[in-house]
Amino acid sequence: MKPVTFLVAVLGLAACDSQVETRKVEVPAAEQARSLPAAAPLSAAGPAATVQPDTDANQxxxxxxxxxxPLTRQGDRTVKLFGTAGGDPAMNGLYTHVAFxxxxxxxxxxxxxxxxxxxxVLSETPGRVDLExxxxxxxxxxxxxxxxxxxxIIGWAVATDGSVPATISVTPAQ
Incomplete structure (x- = not known):
């Protein structure tokens, strides 16, 4: 009985992988076909350069x-939504941000x-993005x-001087 209990515990822990990066995102075949045009494989034209892992902790x-x-309807301001992996993937795990x-x-x-x-993203206008x-x-x-x-609804004041917002608002919506 103990080996079975051990096996169940190991499999249970393996299923609780805290690395959300391991989630696979399936891309529909039609989208894959649009994103990469058919091309012949490249041929080497010189010696390969060996690259070492980047040791910068920020990486x-x-x-x-x-x-x-990327949010593309914000005028000259560069704004994006992004999600980072973290937390327990069984309970959410995509820490979602807006950045200016x-x-x-x-x-x-x-x-x-x-x-x-x-x-x-459901819709986007200057100073606002609606999310599901x-x-x-x-x-x-x-x-x-x-x-x-x-x-x-994620909202912020669009400054006339082009500065980034000091705060944003997150409002429940229907």
Missing amino acids: QWAASVVELT FDSPAEGWRVFRIGDFLDYR VNESSMDGATGTIGSRKRRV
Whole structure:
């Protein structure tokens, strides 16, 4: 009985992989065909260069970005939504942010929107993006994990001087 219990425990722990990056995203064949035109494989035209792993600690954080959505209707301002892997993938795990590029000296101003399974942009206008988010939910009485979809409006003031917003708002929506 003990080997069976051990095997069940090991398999259970393996299923609780905290690395959301291991989730596979299936891309429909039609989309794959659009994204890469048919081409013959390349042939080497010189010696290969050996590249070592990047040891900059910030690269670990950058590699945890698993979703990126540029917002293209924000005028001259560079704005994006992005999600990083983290937390328990059984209960959400996509830490979702909106980021505004300020300047090379200041970098990005980043606001965390929430912790979801995923998000989808429904619409976008200057100073606003409407999202549908899919998130885990837990029944407090039974401990059963389920999921739900909800909608939110992410809003911010568009400054006449082009500066990045000091705050944003996250409003429940229908």
